[in-house]
Amino acid sequence: MTTAPPTQTASRPARPPLSRKHEGRLIAGVAAGIAERAGVPNTLFRVGFVVLAALSGIGIVGYLAAWLLLPREDAVATPRAAGDVTFQIVAIALLGIGAFILLSLFGVSLSSGLIVPLVLLGIGGVVLWHRTESEQRSAVAGGALRTIVGGRTGFVRLLVGGALVLVGVLGVLVAGNAITATLAAVVGFALVFGPWIWSLSTDYMAERRERIRSEERAEMAAKIHDSVLQTLALIQRSADQPADTVRLARRQERELRSWLFSADQPPAAESLRAALEEMAADVEDLHDVQVELVVVGDAPMSEGAQALVSAMREALVNAAKFSGETHVSAFAEAEDGAVEAFVRDRGVGFDPSKIDTERQGISGSIVARIKRAGGTATVRSAAGEGTEVVLSLQLEES
Amino acid sequence: MSEENSRIAVIDDQPIFLSGVRAEMGDRVDVVGTATDVEEAIALIAAEKPDVVLIDVHMPGGGGRAVIESTLRTIPDMRFLALSVSDEPEDVIAIIRAGARGYVTKTISGDDLVDAITRVRAGDAVFSPRLAGFVLDAFAGGGDAPVDPELDQLTPREQEVLRYIARGYAYKEIAYRLSISPKTVEHHVSSVLRKLQLSNRYELTRWATDRRLV
Numbered sequence: 364m365t366t367a368p369p370t371q372t373a374s375r376p377a378r379p380p381l382s383r384k385h386e387g388r389l390i391a392g393v394a395a396g397i398a399e400r401a402g403v404p405n406t407l408f409r410v411g412f413v414v415l416a417a418l419s420g421i422g423i424v425g426y427l428a429a430w431l432l433l434p435r436e437d438a439v440a441t442p443r444a445a446g447d448v449t450f451q452i453v454a455i456a457l458l459g460i461g462a463f464i465l466l467s468l469f470g471v472s473l474s475s476g477l478i479v480p481l482v483l484l485g486i487g488g489v490v491l492w493h494r495t496e497s498e499q500r501s502a503v504a505g506g507a508l509r510t511i512v513g514g515r516t517g518f519v520r521l522l523v524g525g526a527l528v529l530v531g532v533l534g535v536l537v538a539g540n541a542i543t544a545t546l547a548a549v550v551g552f553a554l555v556f557g558p559w560i561w562s563l564s565t566d567y568m569a570e571r572r573e574r575i576r577s578e579e580r581a582e583m584a585a586k587i588h589d590s591v592l593q594t595l596a597l598i599q600r601s602a603d604q605p606a607d608t609v610r611l612a613r614r615q616e617r618e619l620r621s622w623l624f625s626a627d628q629p630p631a632a633e634s635l636r637a638a639l640e641e642m643a644a645d646v647e648d649l650h651d652v653q654v655e656l657v658v659v660g661d662a663p664m665s666e667g668a669q670a671l672v673s674a675m676r677e678a679l680v681n682a683a684k685f686s687g688e689t690h691v692s693a694f695a696e697a698e699d700g701a702v703e704a705f706v707r708d709r710g711v712g713f714d715p716s717k718i719d720t721e722r723q724g725i726s727g728s729i730v731a732r733i734k735r736a737g738g739t740a741t742v743r744s745a746a747g748e749g750t751e752v753v754l755s756l757q758l759e760e761s
Numbered sequence: 762m763s764e765e766n767s768r769i770a771v772i773d774d775q776p777i778f779l780s781g782v783r784a785e786m787g788d789r790v791d792v793v794g795t796a797t798d799v800e801e802a803i804a805l806i807a808a809e810k811p812d813v814v815l816i817d818v819h820m821p822g823g824g825g826r827a828v829i830e831s832t833l834r835t836i837p838d839m840r841f842l843a844l845s846v847s848d849e850p851e852d853v854i855a856i857i858r859a860g861a862r863g864y865v866t867k868t869i870s871g872d873d874l875v876d877a878i879t880r881v882r883a884g885d886a887v888f889s890p891r892l893a894g895f896v897l898d899a900f901a902g903g904g905d906a907p908v909d910p911e912l913d914q915l916t917p918r919e920q921e922v923l924r925y926i927a928r929g930y931a932y933k934e935i936a937y938r939l940s941i942s943p944k945t946v947e948h949h950v951s952s953v954l955r956k957l958q959l960s961n962r963y964e965l966t967r968w969a970t971d972r973r974l975v
Contacts, residue, residue, distance in 0.1 A: 657894035657927040660901060692890060692929025698901065705928040751928075 393429045428457040459485055480534025484547070487527030488554040490520055528554050590618055606651055613653075617644055635668045635697055636661040642676050643693060650683035653690045660697040667758045670736035671695075671702055674729045678706035678752040681729075686710025686750060700759040707751040712744045729754075767882050770809060771795045772802040772828060773817040773844070778867060782815070785871030790878060802828045806839060812882045818845040818856050826859040833860045842881045844869075850895045854965055857957050863887025885947045886954035893926035896957060899965055912960040915953060922949045 394412060398405030415422030459482070528551045535547035594615040601607040621640075632638075636658045643656040662668055675693060682691045688710035695704040729752060733740040738756030767790045771782055774797045783792055793809045796802040799820060806814055806828070814832075816825040825843060832839050843861040845852060853864050862881050865874065866889065877887045888896070900915045915923070925935040932950075936943040957965070 655890055655929060657890045659894050659897045659927070692927075694890070694894070694924070694927040694929070696897070696924070696927075707929045709929075 393426055397429070425458070425461050428461065456485075480531045480538065480547070482531075483527050483534065484531030484550065484554070487524045487529075487531060490524035490527060525555055586622065590615060590622075610648065610651065614644070614648055633664055634661055635664060635672070635695070635702070638664060638668070638672050639675065639693075639695055642672050643679070646676060646679045646683065650680060651689070652679075652683035654679060654693055655690065656693045656695075658695050658697075662697040662700070662702060662758050665758055667736045667738070667756055668702070670732050671704060671738070671754060671756050674732045674740065674754055675704055675706055675752075677729045677732075678754075681752075682706060682708040682710065682750065686712075688749075697758070701755075701757050703756075704754040705751060706754075707749065709749040712746050712748045712750050714744075714746050766791045767812045767878050768793045768809070769813045769815055769878060770802075770805055770811040771815045772797075772805075772820070772825065773815075774798065774820045775817070778817070782874070786875055787871070789875045799824075799827050799831075803831050806832050807835065810836070810839075812840065813878050814839065814841045815878070816841055816843055816861070818843055818852050825861075826856055829856070829859045829861055840881050840884070842877060842887060850898070853892055853895055854899065854957070857892075857954070858965070860958070862954065863889075864892050865889050866891070884951075886950045888923070888926050888950055888953070890927045890929055893923040896953060897923050897927065900956075900962065912956050913962045915956065919949050919953050922946055923953065926950075 394408035395405045398408045412422045412426050415425065532547045532551035536544045594611055598608050598611050601611070639656060639658055643654040646652065647654050675695070679691055679693060682688065686708040688708045690708070692707045693705070694707075695702060729742070730740040733754055733756060736756055738754060740755075741753045742750065743753065744750035766788070769790050770793055772795070773782075776797070786792075793811050794805045796805045802814075802816070814828075816828060818825045820828075825841075829841050832841075841861040843853075843856045843864045844867050845856075845864070857864060862884075863877060863886055865877055865887065869877070869889075880887050896915075897920065900913075900920075921939065922935060925938065930938070932943050932946045936946045939946070
């Protein structure tokens with residue numbers, strides 16, 4: 364239970380690119396590669412290919428096409444050589460043949476008038492979408508859009524591919540009925556403008572990501588400059604005053620921590636917890652004392668809650684001034700509209716029956732303040748045994 | 762202090778902290794070795810079998826949590842005391858759930874640290890006031906109905922003990938206040954530690970899963 368092994372969801376690597384697996388392959392690793400990409404057992408794809416092959420032969424055609432089209436696993440990283448374009452064309456032709464077989468299987472017979480335009484459409488698509496190695500490299504360097512419209516080869520390809528697609532679509536329009544004509548128009552449109560739209564959107568996404576990242580970096584740099592670097596400079600100048608150095612370091616630690624971890628915390632004006640944390644930090648800064656504050660639960664700020672924060676502050680300052688200790692514990696628990704708070708030090712303590720006037724004044728102000736808010740406050744102390752102030756207050760009627 | 766010094770190993774990727782901790786504890790403990798990464802740490806613990814391992818929560822290569830889980834698989838009774846500069850609840854809860862028997866922040870004084878090491882060595886749990894606060898928060902009423910009432914809820918006495926710890930009381934002082942023996946206080950704290958490690962209470966698992974730790 365406690366030592367449960369990390370499940371796959373914990374750190375699953377990014378999905379591998381579609382490729383032919385070398386490891387665990389039966390024939391060419393097509394099924395294994397697709398299965399790994401899809402994240403399912405590869406038996407599923409193997410059985411699928413075999414069933415399709417037995418039914419109509421399309422399984423065989425599809426497998427051969429994938430064999431030719433998919434790069435080998437270990438070749439994925441390296442860009443494809445320019446000569447591979449013949450492979451691609453053969454593969455697409457095979458896919459086309461497979462599609463015809465599949466269509467005839469379902470009883471759709473294509474009139475011979477449609478075949479030529481469809482083939483033209485296919486070749487036009489390949490010409491438009493294919494990218495050579497050098498273009499891939501420049502796409503990485505300078506945005507995808509330029510590689511499609513820019514450059515002489517790109518322009519020529521656009522013309523040739525577009526013309527082929529146009530002729531194909533027109534051929535279908537002439538030979539087919541209304542449905543095939545509409546389909547052909549849509550496919551043609553997608554073939555011509557698809558690369559454009561696709562590259563525009565990837566350009567836009569990449570730019571957006573980069574902008575967000577640089578904004579974050581700038582914000583971080585500004586924050587570190589304003590806080591950490593300033594504090595380090597101050598520490599260097601007050602190196603001979605240990606108390607100051609410690610105080611500076613503690614304040615910086617607190618600031619950095621609240622910036623790093625509590626971005627979503629409500630402001631001190633709204634939450635008792637935040638108000639207490641701010642108050643404790645303030646007391647630490649002003650009175651050279653370490654306050655170990657623990658807060659359980661939270662409550663919205665109110666007049667009563669403000670009285671509690673002020674009373675706790677008095678108690679902490681009191682401990683800092685008179686206990687002789689440098690460490691004070693503060694604990695507040697807010698639950699069901701009531702709050703209980705404790706401030707405790709392990710210092711010299713005092714006999715409550717024989718306290719000097721100044722101290723009486725301070726504890727009086729704590730007690731009186733809490734009483735006015737409708738709560739109770741008690742001070743427990745004995746010489747040599749430290750002091751504890753206990754505050755209890757109903758924050759809202761329930 | 763006990764008649765024999767505790768043999769401890771210190772696992773931290775910050776050399777400054779390593780040398781600082783050695784200097785502060787002086788000759789009250791025997792540091793049998795230090796390690797700065799996960800593999801080194803696992804090998805060191807297996808070779809030296811120290812009484813207590815002081816371990817930093819945030820280390821590269823999987824962190825202190827990985828060291829704890831891997832070691833406990835082969836040496837189930839190894840005792841870990843976690844140290845960190847961060848006291849974010851999810852870090853604290855995650856390291857305790859991995860198997861650490863206590864958690865203190867790095868600003869702890871040398872005396873308190875030696876004391877905590879001795880207690881962990883004796884098989885007790887070390888709860889700092891902050892950790893006690895987190896546990897009270899995590900087991901606070903409301904939320905979903907407990908699936909396992911024995912594990913998902915604290916007894917009133919356990920809550921009482923935790924409140925005293927959060928208020929800054931030492932075990933001995935708590936025992937005095939509640940008129941029970943210090944051993945009984947330790948028993949309550951150990952029982953809370955067990956619940957913290959085994960409970961499936963929503964808040965606890967959420968903290969861990971938020972960081973993809975479970």
